[in-house]
Structure formats: C-alpha cells, structure tokens
Amino acid sequence: MIAPSARVHASADLEAGVSVGPGTSIWHRAQLRTGARIGAECVIGRDAFIDEGVTLGDRVKVQNGALVYHGVTVEDGVFIGPGAILTNDRFPRAITSSGDLARAEDWTVSPITLRRGCSIGAGAVVVAGIDVGSFATVGAGAVVTRPVADYALVVGNPARRLGWVCACGLRLTGTDGSPAPADLEPGEDAFCVTCQRTYTYVPDAEALVERTGTDARPTKQGAPA
Ligand SMILES: CC(C)(COP(=O)(O)OP(=O)(O)OC[C@H]1O[C@@H](n2cnc3c(N)ncnc32)[C@H](O)[C@@H]1OP(=O)(O)O)[C@@H](O)C(=O)NCCC(=O)NCCS
Ligand SMILES: [Zn+2]
Secondary structure, three states: OEOOOOEEOOOOEEOOOOEEOOOOEEOOOOEEOOOOEEOOOOEEOOOOEEOOOOEEOOOOEEOOOOEEOOOEEEOOOOEEOOOOEEOOOOOOOOEOOOOOEOOHHHOOOOOEEEOOOOEEOOOOEEOOOOOEOOOOEEOOOOEEOOOEOOOEEEEOOOOEEEEEEOOOOOEOEOOOOOEOOOOOOOOOEEEOOOOOOEEEEEOOOOEEEEEOHHHHOOOOOOOOO
C-alpha cells in the first residue's frame, strides 16, 4: 500500500507488495523489490536499491545509488550515504560446488541491523551479519567488519573506532575539549560542546550511554558546561 501523501517519481520501480508510509519521497529510478516496507517521512534517492523484504523505519534517508540488500533492517532516523552498500552474504558464490547457478536455498542470509539514528558514510560497505549501533557514524569509504557500538565513530578498511559522536552527529570531546579518544576509561565522560549532551562510557556494553536530567552534569573538573 502506498500512502496517498507519499511522492513516488514516475521512473521509480515499485514491485508488488511494497508499502510506503505517509510523507515519504521516492526519487528517479529507485528500485523497491517485493515486500519492501518503507516507513513515514523517508527519502529514497535516485537509483537507490531496496531489496525484497527490507524494512525501513520512519524518517530514514537513503541517498543516491545506495544498495540495501535482503536481510537488512533499518531503524528510525538512519542515514545511508550515497553509494553505500549493505550486504547480506558473507561467503558469496555465483555457483554451487557442482557448478550449477546458486539459488536462494544454496546460501545463507546474514542479517544486518542499522540501529536508530546511525549514519553510514558515502561509499561505505557493511559486511553481512554486522550491526551498526544507535547514533554511530561510519566514515566515508569504510568497510565495517565488526559490530559498531552506540555513538561510535569508525573509519577505514577494516573500520576501526576513531572516536565518538553525539546524537546530533558531531564529534564528542574529552574533558580537555579535544576529540574523545577511541578507548575511553570505564565511567569516563564525553561531551558535546554544541548541544551540551553528556555521555558515559559503559565498558560491559562497550558503548556510550547518554546521561539525562540531574545525572547529566559532568563528573570531571574542566569539562564544558
Ligand atoms: C569520519 C569523519 C566524520 C571524520 O571527520 P573529522 O572528525 O572532521 O575528522 P578529521 O578530518 O579531523 O580526521 C581525523 C583523522 O581521521 C582520518 N579520516 C577522516 N575521515 C576518514 C575516513 N572517512 N576514512 C579514513 N580515515 C578518515 C583523517 O585522515 C585524519 O587522520 P590523521 O589524523 O592521520 O590525519 C568524516 O571524515 C567522514 O567520513 N564523514 C562522513 C561523510 C559522508 O560520507 N557523508 C555522506 C553524505 S554526503
Ligand atoms: Zn551534540
């Protein structure tokens, strides 16, 4: 079902059984395969590919030419940069060991979940079976081979943690105002000088957790207000 308020360009290719939520825009030559479910207020860019059964939450942006394969789940507010590739087969082959064309039953889908609010940089590749944490950012051109923690910033091939980012997308700082290091100490805080959010590193989860309310005050001297 296509919501009446959705805008679908005439050149987009929507197969049977695709659902599109209210306020969503789908641009030129985007291809949405059968059973894809697109939430509300999403933007699907030119030449993007959304495979069979892929689910996108609300307010997701899929930029031009991004490829989102079967087995990928995209939570609300996720940004997928131009030309990014979300894969689904860890050990791909075109043919079986006897030389026949490999069919759906000859290979295993390794799912990916992109958690709420995360961003995948331009041209990045996420290897099948790897999740990207909430509000994490994957740098342009990265190849993600290991799970990415909430609020982590990862770059390179293979992607390694460079630091941390705020819900607003900007780099978090340490107490001295310089970018927070990749390896924070247990219980150490990181700050956003722009929107004043404070986060604490939780080693068990190997992730940052936002501190809210009265708990949000920095614990260390010299931290930004
Ligand atoms: C990762 C990113 C957020 C870092 O930005 P930043 O905090 O300003 O980082 P800096 O430019 O100060 O770079 C810090 C270091 O990381 C390296 N670096 C930055 N981005 C990188 C990337 N994508 N891949 C590999 N290394 C990267 C820099 O070369 C630098 O290394 P150095 O200290 O050895 O010189 C940014 O470079 C990026 O890739 N953003 C995504 C852009 C994108 O894809 N947008 C899509 C919409 S168009
Ligand atoms: Zn912020």
